[in-house]
Amino acid sequence: MKKAGACDLKTCFLCQFSIPEWIAAVGDHKQHLSYKKNETIFQEGSPVKGIYFLYDGKVKVHKQWGPDKELIVRFAQKGDILGHRGLGSGERLYTVSATALEDTTVCYTDLAFFEASLKVNPQLTLKLMQFYADELQEAERKMRNLVHMDVKSRLADALLDISRLHNDIQFTISRQDLASFAGTTYETIYRNLQEFIQEKLIAVDGKSITILQEKKLKKYITL
Amino acid sequence: MKKAGACDLKTCFLCQFSIPEWIAAVGDHKQHLSYKKNETIFQEGSPVKGIYFLYDGKVKVHKQWGPDKELIVRFAQKGDILGHRGLGSGERLYTVSATALEDTTVCYTDLAFFEASLKVNPQLTLKLMQFYADELQEAERKMRNLVHMDVKSRLADALLDISRLHNDIQFTISRQDLASFAGTTYETIYRNLQEFIQEKLIAVDGKSITILQEKKLKKYITL
DNA sequence: ACAAAAATATGATCTAAATCATATTAAATC
DNA sequence: GATTTAATATGATTTAGATCATATTTTTGT
Numbered sequence A, B: 001m002k003k004a005g006a007c008d009l010k011t012c013f014l015c016q017f018s019i020p021e022w023i024a025a026v027g028d029h030k031q032h033l034s035y036k037k038n039e040t041i042f043q044e045g046s047p048v049k050g051i052y053f054l055y056d057g058k059v060k061v062h063k064q065w066g067p068d069k070e071l072i073v074r075f076a077q078k079g080d081i082l083g084h085r086g087l088g089s090g091e092r093l094y095t096v097s098a099t100a101l102e103d104t105t106v107c108y109t110d111l112a113f114f115e116a117s118l119k120v121n122p123q124l125t126l127k128l129m130q131f132y133a134d135e136l137q138e139a140e141r142k143m144r145n146l147v148h149m150d151v152k153s154r155l156a157d158a159l160l161d162i163s164r165l166h167n168d169i170q171f172t173i174s175r176q177d178l179a180s181f182a183g184t185t186y187e188t189i190y191r192n193l194q195e196f197i198q199e200k201l202i203a204v205d206g207k208s209i210t211i212l213q214e215k216k217l218k219k220y221i222t223l
Numbered sequence C: 001a002c003a004a005a006a007a008t009a010t011g012a013t014c015t016a017a018a019t020c021a022t023a024t025t026a027a028a029t030c
Numbered sequence D: 001g002a003t004t005t006a007a008t009a010t011g012a013t014t015t016a017g018a019t020c021a022t023a024t025t026t027t028t029g030t
Helices: A020-029 A111-120 A122-148 A151-166 A175-182 A186-198 A214-222 B020-029 B111-120 B122-148 B151-166 B175-182 B186-198 B214-222
Strands: A002-004 A031-035 A040-042 A050-056 A059-065 A069-076 A097-100 A104-110 A170-172 A202-205 A208-211 B002-004 B031-035 B040-042 B050-056 B059-065 B069-076 B097-100 B104-110 B170-172 B202-205 B208-211
Touching (some): A020 A104, A020 A111, A050 A111, A059 B122, A069 A175, A069 B122, A104 A111, A122 A151, A122 B059, A122 B111, A122 B122, A151 A170, A151 A175, A151 A186, A151 A214, A175 A186, A186 A202, B020 B111, B050 B111, B111 B122, B122 B151, B151 B170, B151 B208, B151 B214, B186 B202
Antiparallel strands (some): A002 A031, A040 A097, A050 A104, A059 A069, A059 A097, A170 A208, A202 A208, B002 B031, B040 B097, B059 B069, B059 B097, B202 B208
């Protein structure tokens, strides 16, 4: 991680929903930081020091289980907020880790300043609340999927989800990350990807995946 | 469902975090409603009309899957807010159902009034945001458990969770609800409960479950 | 109080997906 | 550019837990 130039004070969640008079204060307090591919931005279990806003790059938000198992909870990209799970009423420890999937730039605000921002900008609090509400809905939908859908359907859901995020039918992701996101193992993902390729619903070239038949993939989810 | 007497304007989330000048408006707008055991308070997929606050009784918050499968996302009790998942930015449909597990009293506020309350009371918005943050953390923890823990550990977690909620080592719950909460089937719960009884970690008498050795149950979770 | 419906109990069977094992290829790192 | 390390490929084996089947008990509606 190294410090980088100042940000434009327009793009991020914080600037977007703060009153104009507050933006100057934001400029004084926020820092631009950059991370290399695979670098950890923050670690599950460590104390929450601040909040991050993704400027550029891709980040995975994940929970660890033992030494070699994980669950990817979310992929974040430009504009997304990171580390906000620490704002709850419990102990101030990150409950997830964030790791850069490619070279990434974020801007960072310490917790005290962010909390002050919430007090000063009710609109910010409201938007953040709505953002949480959406994430909660999505988390619960995923929970239900984990319990009631088979792996192939969950993989279809994961592929569509990632495609939607990238706003592109083509994207790049490792099999292992796909497994951790769909809540299964590398081998099972490998086999089910093969099936989707056979069925011509997707095309794969190295780490690049292209969705060929979105409609048919979607059918797996409601079935 | 039938209308019941007015509420005390003190207990619920809404009253607790509204400024004093707003309480009168709350009194004018909120309604007390009562539901009999097994009655549906609101249904997944139907339009969000308002927000509920639990006054008395126990409620399960659950997602349906097909005609005969479900996932219980949360048990709610006195003071808890219900229906708030509808506050996100998406379509205004309930993403979960709420069903009374025993005779229950709630108070109800239509959505427009609740949203006005959020605008008027930044403190309310802030508290609600924190509440969401906590629920999100918990949902993500459960997701990880579903993926990486076996049923016995998830059952241990569910039992401890329910005990904590009731603030009592003894509580009452059907095997089917326990299964839906732990993300598994009735039969599997039945068998694992037998094991816990054999190991003398719990005692069961009809629908009543008593936790005998909390410590040992907890060990299942981190293992 | 009685019939119908729901919840519980328990064994037998089946299967999706995890685990194991090992070869190959690609990507970092020194 | 060579060497370690990580990611991918793919078959074989195992297993946890779902599903099925059926009997009994409890609850609930009329």
